[in-house]
Amino acid sequence: GAVVSQHPSWVICKSGTSVKIECRSLDFQATTMFWYRQFPKQSLMLMATSNEGSKATYEQGVEKDKFLINHASLTLSTLTVTSAHPEDSSFYICSAYMETQYFGPGTRLLVL
Amino acid sequence: GENVEQHPSTLSVQEGDSAVIKCTYSDSASNYFPWYKQELGKRPQLIIDIRSNVGEKKDQRIAVTLNKTAKHFSLHITETQPEDSAVYFCAASESRFNKFYFGSGTKLNVKP
Numbered sequence: 001g002a003v004v005s006q007h008p009s010w011v012i013c014k015s016g017t018s019v020k021i022e023c024r025s026l027d028f029q030a031t032t033m034f035w036y037r038q039f040p041k042q043s044l045m046l047m048a049t050s051n052e053g054s055k056a057t058y059e060q061g062v063e064k065d066k067f068l069i070n071h072a073s074l075t076l077s078t079l080t081v082t083s084a085h086p087e088d089s090s091f092y093i094c095s096a097y098m099e100t101q102y103f104g105p106g107t108r109l110l111v112l
Numbered sequence: 113g114e115n116v117e118q119h120p121s122t123l124s125v126q127e128g129d130s131a132v133i134k135c136t137y138s139d140s141a142s143n144y145f146p147w148y149k150q151e152l153g154k155r156p157q158l159i160i161d162i163r164s165n166v167g168e169k170k171d172q173r174i175a176v177t178l179n180k181t182a183k184h185f186s187l188h189i190t191e192t193q194p195e196d197s198a199v200y201f202c203a204a205s206e207s208r209f210n211k212f213y214f215g216s217g218t219k220l221n222v223k224p
Contacts, residue, residue: 004155032210034211034212042216042217043201043214043215043216043217044156044201044214046211046212046213046214049210049211093155093156097210100144100146100158100161101146101158101210101212102158103148103155103156103157104155105154105155106153106154106155
């Protein structure tokens, strides 16, 4: 139980385009999901907290207009990286909360 | 906000030896402390957790201890095996918000 999927697993896009990443809790409902960014050999950096039916809460320094989060249902949250630039290239991981956090497999984004 | 420090950043042990990873936290309101194992390119996996109402928890070769007064907690792995090689992250959380604050990670290398 407590399986979280993420799609796509990797994406390459051109600078200026937008990329949407989906996070799904497959066998449980999650009122809260989290989005993290992880740089190589570094820790998980929390970007935002996504609550079903309400606006996401962003961590300090994270641009909410650049990283759009939507939590449309109890099993789905999406992160859209708008007008992506090379510095947005990273490993993005989501988690879903059910007594603890269960992580998705991550999405590797490369912006050319 | 919460600040979690983790030591050491790298740890090499011989197969069969024990490994200890230590974390400290700053917010006395934190009451939940999970540990995650992350293999290269994969998702963090919960390996053990402890809540503030207990001082120690054990699961086969893995144990976690918590000292609330000193605000530190440790992960103990006994009889290490090569498959224990990975990056380990500690985290601290206050249950009201479910946000996890992660340590910087420890790369464990178990030499056969």
